[in-house]
Structure formats: structure tokens, C-alpha cells
Amino acid sequence: MSLLFDPGSRQAAAPLYEALEEFKEARIVPFDVPGHKRGRGNPELTAFLGQKCMDVDVNSMKCLDNLCHPVSVIKEAEELAAEAFGAAHAYFMVGGTTSSVQAMVLTACKPGDEIILPRNVHRSVLNAVMLCGAVPVYVNPETDKDLGICLGMCREAVAAAIQAHPAAVAVLVNNPTYYGICSDLRSIVQLAHQKGMLVLADEAHGTHFYFDKNLPLSAMAAGADMAAVSMHKSGGSLTQSSLLLSGPGVSEGYVRQIINLTQTTSGSYLLMSSLDLSRRNLALHGDEIFEKVRNLAQYGRDEINNIGGYYAYGRELRNGDSVYDFDETKLLVNTLPVGLAGIEVYDLLRDEYDIQTEFGDLGNILAYISVGDRVRDVERLVGALAEIRRRFGRPGANLMKSEYIEPIVVCGPQKAFYGAKVSLPLKEALGKVCTEYVMCYPPGIPILAPGELVTQEIIDYILYAKAKGCSMTGPEDLDIERLNVLKE
């Protein structure tokens, strides 16, 4: 299902944006925060960002509503977003999709509750689980051994987890993963709902699913209860703006209370108005926008596959279960046959060709395609990849793949994170229980999470990823030479 609206429909309105335009006309004298007072107090910043930005960088007030308790223009803008996305309620979020994910998990779970989820989730999910003291029940995702990527969750594995943990309160699903892979969400919703569990979808990479019927099913269309949607990724809004969606079975007031546990009381009107305008744009023009994006990504895929060596993969990966569907807008390229790690190609593109891709892992790169791209940009990428193969390719090189390492969970993440700990050199941490995260960012999927056993395989992986130049994060020791582990 995709939701598209007529220019004559109420989706043509943008209530928050319109209220800000009216507010500008009113020329109100500001004796409130922010102290830059429409930019006059900070000329350098105003010259940098422009007067138009400073004019609407304002605080909540009567005519502009309040994000913590919306009753007028924010409420109307959220109602339009809910309609556009086929949700019962939509919440404007200003702390990134991290804040949407957090609100979703904290709505579903209380301390001690079990939540079923794949282990290849973004750090925001595990952090939310840790914050609320929930207990993760991992469903190991399938992996594609050639590409070195995680796939989705198999229906059977989800059913088995539900059966083994009947008291779990929710199942969380990536829709899709960073690599464009979708699980069979509709079936997972059925399985979970039969046992009274909520279904939460991390749709950080799935905003466009709502507006193009040729793309995989969106969470709301599949009957999920909540979804965290990165409008700032494929939706075109400003960085850090995001949407949280909920279905009819979830209390709007309770979700608002949960959001207000951690949300700022000074929500940015720049971010919120960008959500309002982007929602209008997608509701009215999403079909044309994403058709163009799909075609551009396909063009890139075909051209890259014509170079030879590289494998730009697409819908042929679908297998009816662990790759139930694939997001064709993602231009993913496996670089291993060329004899280069994904991160090496990522670095070469950046350093030698001034091309910034979304990420490079051990075996793949992701070129993020959006409505802002032009054919000639894609051609530049293709040309650069062809040259990299010729100049730097090492066919037959012995390269590690970023395969998923099944975690050995010893205790819950909250218990480990707050437990008594010692700091050890990485190699001496072997056999100990880690109390922090280690991950390559992006994609931000932890290699180690608090409560998991440090194995030789994990140490080798960290050392290899570091040597290849992956940007690594998580531990207290920023150089990742030491790890915090539970004191024995």
C-alpha cells in the first residue's frame, strides 16, 4: 500500500510552516529565548545561516504551539503526517531517529520485560533496551556468506523465539536493514499479535516505503504497532528531525508521556517545519520522487555491474523469507571480487575522487541515492569505481568478510553496563564479559554489546577492522586499545 494524495486534498496544507510564515509577518518584539533575538545578537552566525533561518529559530509560544503538549498547529501538522503515513498517530521528533527508537522501546517495555529482536540492530535500539532495563531475546539473522552481510529474520526463527519466550512484550524488526533487506513483516506481525506482543519497526531507512507501491511494504501497512521513521534520510527533512508513528492499539497519551521523559522542552522550529514541509512534499509528489530514485539506482547498478568485478546487488537476492523483499533505492556494491575491502573503496572514493558514500564496511559500500542526485553524479561514481578497480584492484587478495558473529550473551546489557568493571588491553579481554559497545560507525551495528562474551573471533575482527581503517566507536577508550569488562 502506498499513500498518495491529490493536490486538492488537505495534505496540501502545512500548518506549522504556515503559522511560522504568519508569525514572521507579525513582527513580534522578542523578550523570550533564544537570546540571539532573530539573529541580531549573533551577526556572524546570521551571516552563515541566513536571516531566514534565524527568523524562525524561535521558542514555543501561543501561536506556534508546544512540542511537549501539542494542541494547535503542531497537533494539526502531526495529524496530517499520521494520515500521510497511514498511522493512527504521528509524533514530530527532534532528537533524530534515535529518539523515535527510544520512545518506541520505552513505550513497549518496562524493566525486566523481554523484547525479541534481531542482533543486527542499530545501537539506538540496544541503548533503549539498556536504558529501560529490558531483557533482549536475540533472533540471529541469516547471513549471506558471499556478500558478508546480515539478512532479515526468518519467520521460523521468530516463531521459535515467540514460543520460547511467551511473556515477551514486543518484537522489533528492521524494515529494512541498512543494506535494504526486509523480513516478512506482515507474517511477523501476525505471529506476534497472536500472542499479544507489540511489533515495533525501525524504519530509519524506510521512509520512502510509504509513498511508492513498487517498494517493500511499510510497517504501518503491515499492521505494526509503532515505527521510527527517519524523515531526514530519504524523506528530505533536516538532519535530526524524525517521525514516530503508532497504530490504533497504542495509547497516544502514554506515548507522549514516554517521549517527554527524554525530549527537549525547546523543540527546534527549523526541524519541525522541515518535517511539515517534507510530509507535504512526499504526500503530494512521493510517487514521482521515488520512481526517479529507483530508476537512478537501477541505472547505477547496471553500469557498475558492467565494469566487472564489483557486484551491485538488487532484488535478485529475494528468497521468500530472510530476504523477503529488497529496497531497490539502495545502491549497494560488493567490492571483494576486486580485491578491496568496502572501507578501502570508501576511502579511495573520498580521498582520490572527492566522492562521499554513505558507508564502507569490510566487503561493501553503500551509495545513498536520493531525489537530489543527478545522472551525471551517478556517472561520476561509476567512472571512479572503474578507475579504482584498474589502479588499485588486487584480485585474489585474502580479505575478511564482515560476517555476522553470533553473540554469546552472558547477562543483560543494563546489568553489564552498570556492573563493577575493569579496563583491560583488548587481547587480555578474551573470555571476559564486555560492559560496553564496540562498533564500526556507520553502520552502527555493534560487534560487541554490554553483557556479551569477548571471543577470539571478535578480537580478530576488531583488529582487522581497525587495520583496514574502519571508523570504530563505543568503548570508553577512544583508541579501542582497551576494553571495559566485568570484574570477576
Ligand SMILES: Cc1ncc(COP(=O)(O)O)c(C=O)c1O
Ligand atoms: C537502522 C537505524 N536505526 C536508527 C538510527 C538512528 O537514527 P539517527 O541518526 O537519526 O538518530 C540509524 C542511524 O543511522 C539507523 O541506521
